[in-house]
Amino acid sequence: MRPSTLVKLAWAGNRADWLRLVFTACGAAMGTIVLLAAATVHWLPPTELIIELGEGAWSITHTDHRYATSLLNDTAARPVVAAALLLLTLPALAFAGQSARLGAPARDRRLAAIRLAGATPGQIRFVGVAEATVACFVGALLGIGCYLAIRVLAHRPVLADPWAESTGEPPRNLVPRLPLPTDALPPLWTFGAVVVAVTAVAALLSALALRRVTVTPLAVRWRSRQRPLRWWPLVLIAVGFVVLVVHLTIDRQNVGNQRVLLPLTGWTAVLSLIFGVALCAAPLGQLVARLTRRYMRRPGPMLAAKWIIADPWSGTRSLAILLISVFIGAAAIRGITYAEAGLVFGWVTEQDVHRFGLFVLVVTLVVASAGLLFAMVEGMLTRRRALAGLIAAGTPHGTLARAVLMQALLPGVPAVLLAVVVGVAAVASAETQPLPLSAGATELALLGGGAIAGIALAAAVSLIVLRASVAVDELRTE
């Protein structure tokens, strides 16, 4: 079969399919913008400012005043900014992956119909993967367009006197400053690499999502993972901490270590911790559900516990983005508190650190909440026949609503707490100066509480769909 026909089949969808493609492309575009922003910061030329001290004496500093934020002016702070931006790509790409499941049951039924017409399993896989891949490719190109547009629109130098700003004196020597590094551009190959990377990740994610879907000519089967869960995500977290300790003990003066070993161990530690935290939600949820089933005998909690035990992964997959965001947020809060204590970043101002930290937090939480809401609505629509069956059998709407809320909160609450603890512990283990573990407790409580409120809010909003989709008529439709 011609690839063009397969692509045409992949994109032959209804309104829900188009919505899925648009959101997937948006996620890919967000990921592309963030990746390019990280590349821009990484490729900024190192700054050298010569300060005359008088009487022939002078000093060189790696800080200048080209940009409005001191985080970009200080060469030493740039890798931290680039790393934080790189971490932002995780929720963005996870959002794209979550969007790729929107309306998927209807898409899978279409694939079954194509299979009945004689398509081979390989052709079906290609159709399934091509849809998300093409959407992400288009999204990545759009992301590049947005990045270039932002670059043009934000290139508005503002005259300011940095010295006067810091001392409070009236401005004298005005110099132009840029709000963003719009005077620099990463190498051209970076754009190609970002498009390839975003598209490849999308193809991989959609292939993984199709792994549990068996499309036969007569039906579609969704296999749920029902084998007992092990605690290997905790092992992943432990490995993350071990690698982090190794990373901290590596000689930082050695050029070879700087190029290979330090980034390798640093990223291995961060990614191990992130994936460990995200994957822990399922075993944690199952444990809490078992306890709930044993000790709470009311219908709502019992239903929720049964659903979680039957398929512990389905409820927690959607939590992953939020947990990653909470982990990043907790780590950022701890890091900012550490910086505020005046222990690092001598040239970076508190205000800029706060602004950047808030930006990272708000973006990740908004993206994560949107992904969570999508996942919950999707889960509700997928189970609408089973839920309609419960209503038909006399289950009150209130009981069902409580069960849906608890299904989200039972794995959510312990997982969020774990993400906060691991995020704080990761940064605390890298600190060279003593700082109490309770530092930034208010902000951390706000972050954890906000995330749990986000889960409850997403579940509450999805209840609107619940009422509409559990009409007894659902039992009669195909």
Added chain:
Amino acid sequence: MTESLLEAEGLVKSLRERDRSRLRRTDFGVLFQFGQLVAELTAAENVALPLLLGGARWGQAEAKAREWLDRFGVGDVAGAVPTAMSGGQAQRVALARAMVTSPAVLFADEPTGALDSLASEQVLQVLTAQARAHNTTVVLVTHDATAAAYADREIAMRDGTLLTSAEVAR
């Protein structure tokens, strides 16, 4: 007959999934009560699908699809999607899709089960006429005696067991 069925079953089971798909696309046609059309594709695209999956060019496949839609009397809905057709029209489009590759055997499982008597008659008439014209063997499973009357040979089953003529007469 049981032996040849077992032989055929063994042969199909011994094939790889990919080859079974090819077999379904070329030598076999399948027709169900409803739900076999791709809801997002037009009638012409649905009928052209098996040809496209086999590697045919779009223009060539579409021309052949329209030819088959005309034969089944639904050429006027070539550009419509299944939800915009009546049950009888959708079933004739599905029949055109099953026949477009000129299969040796067409398996029809209750093909008129979801249709009223007039639409059923139209579908069965056109099915038998085209099957005869293209030397296609139709294996039709039905509970409907009227539909069964269109067959050249009738085999009755009860609870998975073949009945003899005497048992059928009783």
